[in-house]
Amino acid sequence: MLLFTLLTATAVIAIDFNFKPIIIENVSRYYEDRIAYQHVQKEVAPNIDNSFSALLIIKEKKIYLIQDGYDDPSIVATNKLRLEMETKLVGDLWVNKINGKPDFVRITDRKIELLKNFNEDFVSKNFGSFFLSVRNAFIKKHVEVFKKLMVDRKESGLIVSRTPLPVPAYLNAPETPTKYKITVSGKTIDEKLYYAEDSDGDGITETFMVNSADGFNWGYKSGANIIFIYNNQDEEIKGLIGQMCNWAYYGTPEEEKEILQNFPKDSDIINEFKLEVPAQTK
Numbered sequence: 001m002l003l004f005t006l007l008t009a010t011a012v013i014a015i016d017f018n019f020k021p022i023i024i025e026n027v028s029r030y031y032e033d034r035i036a037y038q039h040v041q042k043e044v045a046p047n048i049d050n051s052f053s054a055l056l057i058i059k060e061k062k063i064y065l066i067q068d069g070y071d072d073p074s075i076v077a078t079n080k081l082r083l084e085m086e087t088k089l090v091g092d093l094w095v096n097k098i099n100g101k102p103d104f105v106r107i108t109d110r111k112i113e114l115l116k117n118f119n120e121d122f123v124s125k126n127f128g129s130f131f132l133s134v135r136n137a138f139i140k141k142h143v144e145v146f147k148k149l150m151v152d153r154k155e156s157g158l159i160v161s162r163t164p165l166p167v168p169a170y171l172n173a174p175e176t177p178t179k180y181k182i183t184v185s186g187k188t189i190d191e192k193l194y195y196a197e198d199s200d201g202d203g204i205t206e207t208f209m210v211n212s213a214d215g216f217n218w219g220y221k222s223g224a225n226i227i228f229i230y231n232n233q234d235e236e237i238k239g240l241i242g243q244m245c246n247w248a249y250y251g252t253p254e255e256e257k258e259i260l261q262n263f264p265k266d267s268d269i270i271n272e273f274k275l276e277v278p279a280q281t282k
């Protein structure tokens with residue numbers, strides 16, 4: 001792949017990783033059709049689920065919220081309190097993890113409830129295929145937008161940062177190749193902010209965010225309001241976003257193809273600069 005000159009890390013657009021899980025009652029408005037997707041697989045705070053995904057669709061003033069890895073926060077809080085009162089060690093109380101089978105659905109007309117179900121068999125059977133196909137198509141759409149910002153990087157003002165990660169510093173620590181954290185950010189003409197990150201230097205992008213500054217939210221500091229994927233471990237999503245940081249740093253396949261197609265011939269360079277080809281020796 002091809003290597004591009006990078007801007008310094010200090011020039012990277014500041015990214016806020018604060019977020020709140022989507023709650024329908026807190027959605028700021030429902031009169032415009034839109035989609036939002038959250039996907040978190042990381043311990044961020046004791047009171048926030050560490051493995052869940054949520055697809056929010058607003059269409060014709062109806063709100064559809066489908067989740068995978070749903071844990072009822074009130075039950076989690078009760079279990080935590082009970083263990084603390086019994087002076088027992090409190091571990092990971094968010095026991096329901098993402099497994100590709102949605103287990104929570106709520107549908108409202110404006111904010112009047114039409115359907116609520118927390119049974120995985122019911123939700124997965126009736127909404128599982130819908131959840132995965134819409135989610136994947138939605139992520140792919142925004143990956144392509146971000147990719148276009150990379151291809152048009154001269155005009156889009158794409159910012160890429162590559163910084164070395166700390167290496168083991170203890171006595172007799174084994175020598176290991178330096179790994180690099182890569183972040184990339186850019187904005188579209190309509191002011192949508194795109195951000196991707198490979199935080200552990202394994203070459204796979206695990207964090208991807210898209211945010212619109214249009215004021216839509218579900219509470220103060222609710223996070224990126226279009227896509228918020230944080231520390232993804234899902235293989236299907238990995239196939240969609242996994243190469244983004246590598247594309248940003250080394251160049252997209254489209255950029256590579258264009259450069260190779262337009263690379264000058266050696267004979268043209270030799271003639272233009274009036275070079276003399278040395279005689280070949282046996």
